[in-house]
Amino acid sequence: MTTVTRYGPPVGELLRDWRRTRGMSQLGLSIEAGVSTRHLSFVETGRSRPSRELILRLTDQLDIPLAERNRVLLAGGYAPAHPTHELGDPHLVPIRAAVLQILDGHNPYPAVLIDQHWHLVDANPAVALLTAGAEPHLLTPPVNVLRLSLHPEGMAPRILNLPEWRTHLLHRLRQQAAKSNDPALYELHEELRGYPGDNGRTAPVEDAASRVVIPLRYRHDGQELSFFTTTTVFGTPRDVTVAGLAVEAFFPADAATRDRLHTLGRA
Incomplete structure (x- = not known):
């Protein structure tokens, strides 16, 4: 598994901000993503480090743009999941x-x-x-x-x-x-x-x-x-x-x- 150096806000903070932007509660997101509310709370406060799979699941449920999903993955210490090519590539x-x-x-x-x-x-x-x-x-x-x-x-x-x-x-x-x-x-x-x-x-x-x-x-x-x-x-x-x-x-x-x-x- 590839890991990378983290920069910027922590992954939990980014996920919490996107959840609030989408107007979702922790309970609502936890149900949609199939994770316990307690674990989601620990992720958002930094008490628990989310796996790459959990980040992908949460960003998908939150309908986060692909570029921002990469940013959340980087904040979690993982490599981006979505490539960026020039149109002429x-x-x-x-x-x-x-x-x-x-x-x-x-x-x-x-x-x-x-x-x-x-x-x-x-x-x-x-x-x-x-x-x-x-x-x-x-x-x-x-x-x-x-x-x-x-x-x-x-x-x-x-x-x-x-x-x-x-x-x-x-x-x-x-x-x-x-x-x-x-x-x-x-x-x-x-x-x-x-x-x-x-x-x-x-x-x-x-x-x-x-x-x-x-x-x-x-x-x-x-x-x-x-x-x-x-x-x-x-x-x-x-x-x-x-x-x-x-x-x-x-x-x-x-x-x-x-x-x-x-x-x-x-x-």
Whole structure:
């Protein structure tokens, strides 16, 4: 069994903090993980050192992100369980191929590949119609797609329902930050909250799409385009990089948008 030198907070403290973040009691977690409440209490207070198997069981029940599971294992004196590869690594060739197939197949509709911090990893050509008019500093890597969307020098001036769309994105980001307990996401949320966008009221639109989902109403070359989005993630990832990837795909929410995108695609 491989052991490693421990750094940072002790393993019990990390597990306790995640348990509290998830709003679980010691009793509730002990039942789910199949361990006695007394033993869990001893682990959290440092009176008992958990085995590698117990750490894996507890982190799984707490639905801790893979990178943080590695951190908990390191704190317990064990080697990480989940590898981290670059997307261009030979190990991830099938993943890369699948992503490219999704992006290319989605044309002429926009689609982007993002990481866990909303940085742009890849995109198909149709995304250019959304980024046209944004200032160059927002398009310089690493590009954060939420910053690009809500920044007053980015897409925001052309989003016709900016207050509604801004509220949607901030709520989604807040939920992600709470689930992952990632300081970088909380910092991004605070930054985006400071951007203008709450002033003014969005004119209500009574169409089929807006009664089902919140559309992105976007002005492009004097014409309004309406989109709804879907998010695709990889099922049962074991690699830290893969676990953080998601494809955000934009679909036309009405026939006029569909026809316009196909015309632009042919051009």
